[in-house]
Amino acid sequence: MTGHPGALERAVPLLRCPQCTEPVAAHTNTPSPGVAGPRGARDPGAGITGIRCAAGHSFDRARHGYLTLFGPRGRRFPGDTTDQILARERVQGCGVFDTVAAVLTGIAREQFVGTVRPVGTPADSRLAGPGGSRVDSPTAGPAGSRTVGSGPVVLDVGAGTGFYLRRVLDGVRAVGGPGRAVGAQSPLGIGTELSVAAARRLAKTDPDAVALVTDTWDALPLADESVDLVQVVFAPRNVSEFARILRPGGILVVAGPGPGHLEPLRSDVGMLTAEPDKADRLESGLAGSFTPGRAHVVDESVRVSGAVATDLALMGPSGVHLDRGDLERSLGSADREIRVHVEVRTFRPAR
Numbered sequence: 113m114t115g116h117p118g119a120l121e122r123a124v125p126l127l128r129c130p131q132c133t134e135p136v137a138a139h140t141n142t143p144s145p146g147v148a149g150p151r152g153a154r155d156p157g158a159g160i161t162g163i164r165c166a167a168g169h170s171f172d173r174a175r176h177g178y179l180t181l182f183g184p185r186g187r188r189f190p191g192d193t194t195d196q197i198l199a200r201e202r203v204q205g206c207g208v209f210d211t212v213a214a215v216l217t218g219i220a221r222e223q224f225v226g227t228v229r230p231v232g233t234p235a236d237s238r239l240a241g242p243g244g245s246r247v248d249s250p251t252a253g254p255a256g257s258r259t260v261g262s263g264p265v266v267l268d269v270g271a272g273t274g275f276y277l278r279r280v281l282d283g284v285r286a287v288g289g290p291g292r293a294v295g296a297q298s299p300l301g302i303g304t305e306l307s308v309a310a311a312r313r314l315a316k317t318d319p320d321a322v323a324l325v326t327d328t329w330d331a332l333p334l335a336d337e338s339v340d341l342v343q344v345v346f347a348p349r350n351v352s353e354f355a356r357i358l359r360p361g362g363i364l365v366v367a368g369p370g371p372g373h374l375e376p377l378r379s380d381v382g383m384l385t386a387e388p389d390k391a392d393r394l395e396s397g398l399a400g401s402f403t404p405g406r407a408h409v410v411d412e413s414v415r416v417s418g419a420v421a422t423d424l425a426l427m428g429p430s431g432v433h434l435d436r437g438d439l440e441r442s443l444g445s446a447d448r449e450i451r452v453h454v455e456v457r458t459f460r461p462a463r
Contacts, residue, residue: 120160120173122300123322126265129165130183130326130333136163139170177315178305178323183330191307196431197273199423201313204275206420208452211410212345212367213276215456217283219408220341223363224264224299225287263299263320264340267357269328270347271303272310274317280343281318302339304328332357341365346428355401358461364402366394370409370453377421377450381439383430391455398459405458412452418445 124138140159162172163179173179192200203209264284268277284299301321305311308325315323326333332353339357343365354364369386378385387393395404416424422439425431 119300119318119320119322120179123302124160124163126302126335126338127163127181128333128335129167129169130171130181130331131169132165132167133331134165134167135335136165136171138162139164174311174315176312178308178311178325180325181333182325182327183333185327185330187306188327189306191305192272192310193307193431194309195436196427197307197309197313199427199431200275201273203420203423203427204273206416208414208416208420208424209275209454211412211452212454212456213279215408215410215454216276216343216345216365216367217280219363219365219456219458220266220280220343221283221287223341224284265300265302265338267334267339267342268301268303269332269342269344269349269354271305271314271323272307272345272347273313274301274303274321274323276343276345277301277303277314277321278318281320285320302334304332328353343367349397351398351401355461355463360461360463362461363405364398364459364461365456366459367454367456368394370411370455372411372451372453374424375451375453377424377448381425381430381434381442383425383428383434391457394457401462402459403462405460407458408456410452410454410456413449414452415447415449417447418443421448421450424450 121138124136127136128134129136138160139162141161160173162170164170171179171181266277266280266284268274268280271277278301281299281301298320301318302324303314303317303321304324304326305314306325306327311323311325314321317323324333328348328350332350334357336356337359340359340362341364342354342358342362345367346369349366358364368390371386373386374383377383398404418440421443422436425434425439426436
């Protein structure tokens, strides 16, 4: 069985049954005394095969390492296809979204340490126009309170392959030295995904990460006030659930496309476009549960090959409406410039 069961052992106390919301316990196969964890130490969670609540609801851990935790309505949508996930892996591997990952990492490090300035462009409600990436000022608001000896909990909603979650965990660990976070324990990452193809990769992304297959639109299978940071990158949002699971002093980080994102590729191939008032609607939708903090903007031009441009068109929501063969014939193999325009906004619980 793959995955990182040591992280799963740490996550079990935070999980709740998706059927009845009661606490769960791990059910295990007893490991041999010599079982080693991801970093060589004996892994006490190596025998975890699933979880079960007191009411008898049981959820097995897949051989790829993830847990499937659907509520009473079960699976209603298939999630991204394998082809979309592979396209996303190739794009992320080319560095197209490295600056976005750096912004998210900077926000997380500052949240947990208070000394790291995130990368990005400071912005007011109107946001900045095109330009290169620059150093932003620190995120406003108090740092999330942590007990020394416990690592911060990061939830990545709609985490995909775990690209952004892995970068954030790496950045938080780096603050306290190799493999360490604030205090005596590494951070714990929890990634949720609807796509099984993505969850298989998410389960292997980092020794401190756990992969859950679940539906963001249903109740998240996590305890009240159990998470320090929720990040949502190009993914659906469930405001009431985010407010419920965030601890006092926690932070919500939402990254989405700016109006110029992926142009001129987006217009050239007929990709879906972001609504012009998306930022205003985001703040309106969060009002009452969250107060807005600082906004950061990544706005830069990157040069990509025709193959990467094709993957960019196919990896997102537009991918189900576009044909790879048609795109390859239209775009060819020549390099082209595209605009990466992403708005990263932070919010604090209103309570």
